[in-house]
Every structure is written in structure tokens, then in C-alpha cells.
Amino acid sequence: MMTGKVSRWVVIAVWIIVATILTITLPDVKDRTSNNTADLPADSASVVADKLIKKEFPNSSGIPALLTWHREGGLTEADLAEVQYLSKELTENPLTQQSFLPPLHEIPLPALQGSVSEDGTTFVQPLFFKENTETAVLEKNLKIINRIVTERVGLDPFKVQTNTEKLSLRVTGPVGISVDATGLFSGADFQLLLATVILVLVVLLLIYRSPLLAIIPLIGVGFAYLVTSPILGFMADHDWITVDSQAISIMTVLLFGAGTDYCLFLISHYRSELRHHESKREAMIAAFKDSSGAIAMSGLTIVISLITLLVAKYGAYHRFAVPFSLSILIMMLAALTLVPALLSVFGRASFFPIVPRTPEMEESRAKKKGKTVKKHKEAGRIGNWIGNIVTTKPWTVILTCLIIFSVLAGYSSQIKYSYDILSSFPEDMNSREGYKVISDSYTSGELAPATVVVDTDGKDIDLADELKKMNLIESVTDPINSKSNKDLQSYEVTFNINPYDIEAINSIPDIRSLAEKELKAANISAVDEKVWIGGQTATQFDKRDTVKTDEFMIIPIIIVLISLLLLAYLRSVTAMIYLMGTVILSFFAAMGLGWIILHYFMGVEAIEGTIPLYSFVFLVALGEDYNIFMVSSIWRKKKTMPIKQAIREGVAETSGVITSAGIILAATFSVLATLPIQVLVQFGLITALGVLMDTFIVRPFLVPAITALLGRSAFWPSKVAIHKEKERAQ
CATH class of the missing domain: 3.30.70 (Alpha-Beta Plaits)
Structure with a gap:
């Protein structure tokens, strides 16, 4: 259908119409994000406790903002007078959703001085807002406070450095943290999207040196996003799902990384078939036949892995499930329909100026120009070299890979985890600076x-x-x-x-x-x-327990589901076992290497506690993608040639495209490491490292070497025909 003269245009038109209608009629998911949704289940001990406290001890209810006044040389009476003025102003003209404010303006100045820190530099003024106040309202309130104080003192106290002799003001506590967290993600969205698009475009241009071919995958990803975004917005608008900014940021990266990979696998097959078929339609039919099964299988692997997050009790995990799985599902459909249709329209021109042609076409073209035909080599020298190594020295390859992975995986046991949300913020963030001022001047525990x-x-x-x-x-x-x-x-x-x-x-x-x-x-x-x-400490205790419970529940589910998919697709118990084993080992090695870089080179004392499950879901699912593409090539070739030859040619055939895809996927995840949010830096780095390990070690060396060592046993108990020629030392 995607290759017909009329049907290909119908496919393209359907995508355009659907994307247009959904964009016009449904809300954008970015307009329906909620960044203050509870992460813990309602029956968590800390949640039950906080609810009881708010009901039975109403004076302590509300979300606190800790207004931290500071002057390095010591607060003056004039500074405390400003504190009292703000107290009086907010009492007479309460802010939106303001619930409680200590009447500091009614306290005599000498008594107020007794609440200043022992070193005389800091005073903390608490301000409470009603529960469930929207972050946008809180942000607006902080701007009003900023304006009031700025008009009084003649300079912006939020921008004054805390280590100077001038009066500074920082807002920390839950309100300050919530506002800063939202600001970080809202500022990061456009930066992340722009950086990802530019990166993918540049890498595609370097790989294919064709402007049109670099744009086609981006068109596919763009349409997938245009369809996904309003659907998610509609679901969020009807309270079917809850979406936060962090989920949208990572979803964007996932779409560009995984989506471009799917397009590359199809494009690679198409380019190869164009060298065997003069008809671009026949070439696309053959390419689609060879790649569609693997693309669909890899897409389903990721979708099923991500949808398992729905069983998570921790809210952040749960909120990721639908956006991630739906975006990959739609991207998979785009890769199997829209992208083939676009390639069918442009045909060989897609690859201009390096146009793939059949030998006959090349010969005819050369004769017209009076030149000699250069014989094309289907597989590169590196791919052939790797194919020979893994089939002639499998034990050497396997032991080397296992030693490297085991050493790196050993470091994963040394990882320390943190559940401190402030540690994810840049050091110059308002709320983090406020906390540092409090911890330096008072006891740090007074923050929470x-x-x-x-x-x-x-x-x-x-x-x-x-x-x-x-x-x-x-x-x-x-x-x-x-x-x-x-x-x-x-x-x-x-x-x-x-x-x-x-x-x-x-x-x-x-x-x-x-x-x-x-x-x-x-x-x-x-x-x-x-x-x-x-309180916050009890909440973090429950967060840790909930996260660990989710890990012990979700990880086995993912392993079982992906194993069943592999078994159904490859019909081989043996292959299923070693393909799963290699990606799991690769995951632990990526965690270990990530810890080495983060801890020993970047000075990170602990990584965010949610990182292991996030990384596992992506690395296991994406790692199996590459295994599926490479192994499916070997499976196809083993029907017509000896096993070792099938392995050599399968590795050589897929080495270029999988390497390109891995580089793009790792590069897109590494974009997260450029953001000022530590949890995304850590997740992006570890995931990128894991993808690179799968790309350059697991897929080209470890998996083919195991397959070569096992021989016919690698396919057990598959009944698919295997070439009957006597196996020789090849």
C-alpha cells in the first residue's frame, strides 16, 4: 500500500489530515501538564500522617514558603523593619491562596531580633499557602513579594548574591522548591527539543551525506509527535492520565532517538535493495518485507516494557507509562507507513548525491559518461573483520566481554542513592541557595x-x-x-x-x-x-520504600514479557536466554560505568534513587532492539547458508546501520546531560553509556560470538530450516 502510485499519497494525506485535525481540535499535552501531583500512594504512612496533621492541627496546615533574609555582615534593624513591613503588607493584602502568616509586624523589634540566627546574618520568615495551590499561582505570588521588597529597598533581593554585604532574599521550602522545579523544566523543553533536532540532523547528514534523507526521518518523528501530543492532551484533559514536564521532556528525546532508529533500519534495507532492483517500488517492497517484522517487534518490545510502569505505585513512574508507550507505538506506525510512503515518492533521489543503483544501471550510466564502473562493496571492512573475529575466536571474544562487563558491573554495587530533591537543582537556584543560607546559619534540619x-x-x-x-x-x-x-x-x-x-x-x-x-x-x-x-523526611522514607518495591515488582515483569516476545518472534529458548542475559549484564555495567564517571570524575556523592528503574526499562528494551535487528538478519541468512557464514554476513550487513542508530540514540539521550537538572543528567549519561555498550560491544561482539559458539543449539528448539551443508571451519 505504501508503494503504489496512488496509495502512497493516500498514506501521506491520511497522516497530514489526522495530525491537522488532532492539533486543531485537541489540547497540546504541554498545556495540560501538572508538576505538583503526589508521587506517593494515598495509603502511605507519611501521606496518612500529613492528612491527619492538617485535620487535627490546623495551625500547621498549608504549604510553607521560607522567606530567608540574609546579609553577610549581619542583619540591621532596618532589615528587620523590612521583614515587618512585608508581614504587615501581606496581612492587609493577602496573596492568592495565602492561608497563614505569622504577624511579625505586631512583635516588638527587640523580640524579633531574638529569632535571628546566632551569627546575626539570617532571619527566616514563614509564609503558608493552601494545599493543592497551583504552581503557577505560587510563582506569581513570589513575584509579588519580589516587587514589594524591591520597591522598598531599591534593588532586587532575589538577585543579590548571598555572600555580599547587601540584603538578599531567597524563598526555599516546599513552595520555593516547587516553583524552581517547574521553572527548570519549562525552560528546558525548548532547549531540549532544539538541541535534539539539530543533533539528529547533523548526525544523519554525516552518515548519509544526503540532505533529503536527513530530513525524512525527522518528518516521521515530527508527525508522530503531532499525533501523540494532542491525544495525550485529550487524555489528560479528561483526567485519564496525569502528565508532568519531566515525562514530556524524556518522551521527546525517546521519540527522536528510537524513531530515527526505526527509520534508519528501513532506509538501510531500502538502499541495499535499490542496488538489486531497478524498480524503486520493488526495492521498497523487498526492504519493507525484510525490515518490517524487526521494526514491529522492537517497537512492541519498548511499548510493552514501558506500559508495565502502569503497575508502579510511585507516581512519577506511573505517569511515564502512557506517554512513553503511546509515543513509541505511534512512531512505530509512522516508521511502517509514513516513512515508506515518503521514500517511495522520492525513490533514489532520497539518497542524492550518493544515489544507489543496480550494477546494470551503473554500467549504463558509466558508458554514457565514458567512465569505468566501480564495484560496490555491500559490507564494510570493519563489519567483515568483526564477523570473522566472532566466528573464529568466540571464546576469546566472550571472555573479554564478560571480564569488561563484570568489572564495570561490580561498581554498580557501590552506588549510593539520594532522595534529596534539592540535590537535583543547580547550586545557584533560588531555593537551593536559600537552603544553604539556612543550614549555614541555623541547623540544617529547620528547613523541613x-x-x-x-x-x-x-x-x-x-x-x-x-x-x-x-x-x-x-x-x-x-x-x-x-x-x-x-x-x-x-x-x-x-x-x-x-x-x-x-x-x-x-x-x-x-x-x-x-x-x-x-x-x-x-x-x-x-x-x-x-x-x-x-514531614518531608518521612515522605522521603516512604518514597525510598515505594521505589524499591516498584523495582522488585516491575523489573521481573519486564524480563518475563520481553522474554516471551523474543520466544514468540525467534522461536528459540536458547536465543531468548542469552539475548536477555546480555542486555541485563550490559545494564549493570552501564550503571557501574555511570557511577565511575559521576562519582569519581564529576564529584557526585549519590545518584537519584529513581534512576535504576528508569535506566533498566529503557536499556533492556532498547538493547533488545539492536539484538533483534542483528539476530533477525542471521536468522534469515541461516536458511540458505552455513551458520558461521550467516553470522559473518549478518554482522557485516547490520554493523553500519546499527552503529549509526546507536550513535544517534546515545547522542539524543546525552542531550539530557546538558540540562541543569541532575536527575536528567544522571539518567541521560547512564542511558547513553548503556546504549553505546550495546552498540559497540554486545551487538557486534558478544551476541554473535555466543551464537557462533552454540552453533545449531543457538536456535533450539526452532524448526526453521537450517542450511544442510556440512559446517566447516570457516
Whole structure:
């Protein structure tokens, strides 16, 4: 259908019409993103605790913004007067969704000075907003605060360096973090898209040296995005899914990387067939027949891997599932319909100025110009060399690869993980600078204290003294009784370390155990149901547990599903086992190498805790893509030639296109490493390294060497015909 004189234009027209209608009638997904959606399940301990705290202790409800006033030489009375002026102004003219503001303007100036840090440089003014306030509203409110203070002091306090003698103001805490996180992603979208398009275009031009051929894959990706975006926008508009900016950013990279790969595999086959068929239509039919199965299979592999994220309990994982899988599914359809139709329209002109022709066409053309025909070599020298190595010295290749991967994989066990959202921000980000000022001037735990609530059953219990004895606790407030339930008491616990540090996170079970122990000592029953711990540290503890639970659940599911797909496609248990084994080993090696670079060369102390599952989903699915394309070539050739020859020719045939595809895919993921968001830098680097390992080690060396070593056993129990010629040492 994609090759007919009329039908090819029908296919192109259908894509144009569908993309146009969807773009006009449905909202763009970027207009329906939500960046403050909860990541933890509603039944998580910290979520239940925070809900109870907001209900029973309303004075502590709301999202806090910590306005951090700082002057390196020491705050003056005039500076504190500005704090009081802002307090008075916001009390008389509350900001949108403002819920609570301590009346600092009613406090005598000498008393206010008592709340300044011991070194006299810093004062923290808390401001609370209602729960579920949109980030856009919070951002607008911070701009109003900025304007009020700027008009009073005569300069922008948000831009004043915190290490100067001038008065500076930073907004940190949950509000500052939320606003900064949204700003990072909103600024990164266009930068990421532009960089990815330019990168893919340049690499395609270098590979094919054909302007038209460099543009055709981008057209396919562009139409896939134009169709995907409004569909996702429609789904988000009807609350079927929730989409955040981070998911859209990575989805864009995935579309360009994987989508271009699919186009390259088809283009490579088409170019090869144009050297055997004078008719461009017959060449496309043959190319489509040889490549469509592998393209569909690899696309389904990624789609199924990504859709498994729907079973995740952690919200960020869950939100990735539909955008990623849908975008790849639509891109796969574009690669199997739109791109073949475009290539059929342009034919050999697609490859201009290096146009592929049949030997007869070349000879006829040469005669007209009075030149000698140059014989074309189907496979490059490097591809032939690799094919010979893996078939003549399989043990050497396998052992070398396993040693390299094992050493690198060993470093993956040394990785330290962080759940500190601030560590993902640039050091000069407003909220991160505010946190540093607080941690330098006060105790760092004041940024995010924990709240411990206990049900005393009406008995006289005071946990404050016992909580203060814990090593990581700086201070504990006196108990506050709930107005609606006198049996409930709350304590505000301040850590003496960063409340996002692993040590603080690990202390949550200890705090709970201590509280339960004291309740037991007072002869209170069912103590496990009468202790609640809220706050950011408790939230990070639940995040870590939820992420780990998802890893243990999703990773096995992905392995099983991809294994079944491989088994159905190749009809070989043996091949399924070693193809899965190689990409899993490659994943651990990529994690290890990523840690070496991030930790020992870039000074990263810990990587974000969600990175392992993100990287696994992409690397295993994308790694199998390359295996499928290369192995499908070997499978096809083994029907007409000895196995070792099939391996040599299969490796040589696919080496160029898979290498090109791997470079493009790795390059697109590496674009993420240019963004000022550490979680994307880490994910982009590790994924790019994994793709390069699959491209230059697993696919050309390890998998073919294992196939050569196993011989006929590599296809067991496949019944597909194998060439009966006696195997010789070739």
C-alpha cells in the first residue's frame, strides 16, 4: 500500500489530515501538564500522617514558603523593619491562596531580633499557602513579594548574591522548591527539543551525506509527535492520565532517538535493495518485507516494557507509562507507513548525491559518461573483520566481554542513592541557595522538621525528653494537643543534619519505634496504629520504600514479557536466554560505568534513587532492539547458508546501520546531560553509556560470538530450516 502510485499519497494525506485535525481540535499535552501531583500512594504512612496533621492541627496546615533574609555582615534593624513591613503588607493584602502568616509586624523589634540566627546574618520568615495551590499561582505570588521588597529597598533581593554585604532574599521550602522545579523544566523543553533536532540532523547528514534523507526521518518523528501530543492532551484533559514536564521532556528525546532508529533500519534495507532492483517500488517492497517484522517487534518490545510502569505505585513512574508507550507505538506506525510512503515518492533521489543503483544501471550510466564502473562493496571492512573475529575466536571474544562487563558491573554495587530533591537543582537556584543560607546559619534540619503525632488514649505521656536523646535530633517542641481530639499530641522534631540525608531518612523507623515503646510502657494497646510521622523526611522514607518495591515488582515483569516476545518472534529458548542475559549484564555495567564517571570524575556523592528503574526499562528494551535487528538478519541468512557464514554476513550487513542508530540514540539521550537538572543528567549519561555498550560491544561482539559458539543449539528448539551443508571451519 505504501508503494503504489496512488496509495502512497493516500498514506501521506491520511497522516497530514489526522495530525491537522488532532492539533486543531485537541489540547497540546504541554498545556495540560501538572508538576505538583503526589508521587506517593494515598495509603502511605507519611501521606496518612500529613492528612491527619492538617485535620487535627490546623495551625500547621498549608504549604510553607521560607522567606530567608540574609546579609553577610549581619542583619540591621532596618532589615528587620523590612521583614515587618512585608508581614504587615501581606496581612492587609493577602496573596492568592495565602492561608497563614505569622504577624511579625505586631512583635516588638527587640523580640524579633531574638529569632535571628546566632551569627546575626539570617532571619527566616514563614509564609503558608493552601494545599493543592497551583504552581503557577505560587510563582506569581513570589513575584509579588519580589516587587514589594524591591520597591522598598531599591534593588532586587532575589538577585543579590548571598555572600555580599547587601540584603538578599531567597524563598526555599516546599513552595520555593516547587516553583524552581517547574521553572527548570519549562525552560528546558525548548532547549531540549532544539538541541535534539539539530543533533539528529547533523548526525544523519554525516552518515548519509544526503540532505533529503536527513530530513525524512525527522518528518516521521515530527508527525508522530503531532499525533501523540494532542491525544495525550485529550487524555489528560479528561483526567485519564496525569502528565508532568519531566515525562514530556524524556518522551521527546525517546521519540527522536528510537524513531530515527526505526527509520534508519528501513532506509538501510531500502538502499541495499535499490542496488538489486531497478524498480524503486520493488526495492521498497523487498526492504519493507525484510525490515518490517524487526521494526514491529522492537517497537512492541519498548511499548510493552514501558506500559508495565502502569503497575508502579510511585507516581512519577506511573505517569511515564502512557506517554512513553503511546509515543513509541505511534512512531512505530509512522516508521511502517509514513516513512515508506515518503521514500517511495522520492525513490533514489532520497539518497542524492550518493544515489544507489543496480550494477546494470551503473554500467549504463558509466558508458554514457565514458567512465569505468566501480564495484560496490555491500559490507564494510570493519563489519567483515568483526564477523570473522566472532566466528573464529568466540571464546576469546566472550571472555573479554564478560571480564569488561563484570568489572564495570561490580561498581554498580557501590552506588549510593539520594532522595534529596534539592540535590537535583543547580547550586545557584533560588531555593537551593536559600537552603544553604539556612543550614549555614541555623541547623540544617529547620528547613523541613518532622511532626510526630501519638494517640495517648487519655494518658499522661510526654515524648519530648525521649526524642531529644536521639543522636540526630536537634530539638523537640513541647506537645500540642488537638482541639478536636484531646488524646492526640503532636511534636515538632528538628534534625541536626540535612533532613533529606539518608541518615535522617533511616531514622524514621527509629523514631516510630521509640514512640511505640513509650506508648507500650504506658500500657496502651495497638500502638502500631497510634503513631504517625509526617514531614518531608518521612515522605522521603516512604518514597525510598515505594521505589524499591516498584523495582522488585516491575523489573521481573519486564524480563518475563520481553522474554516471551523474543520466544514468540525467534522461536528459540536458547536465543531468548542469552539475548536477555546480555542486555541485563550490559545494564549493570552501564550503571557501574555511570557511577565511575559521576562519582569519581564529576564529584557526585549519590545518584537519584529513581534512576535504576528508569535506566533498566529503557536499556533492556532498547538493547533488545539492536539484538533483534542483528539476530533477525542471521536468522534469515541461516536458511540458505552455513551458520558461521550467516553470522559473518549478518554482522557485516547490520554493523553500519546499527552503529549509526546507536550513535544517534546515545547522542539524543546525552542531550539530557546538558540540562541543569541532575536527575536528567544522571539518567541521560547512564542511558547513553548503556546504549553505546550495546552498540559497540554486545551487538557486534558478544551476541554473535555466543551464537557462533552454540552453533545449531543457538536456535533450539526452532524448526526453521537450517542450511544442510556440512559446517566447516570457516
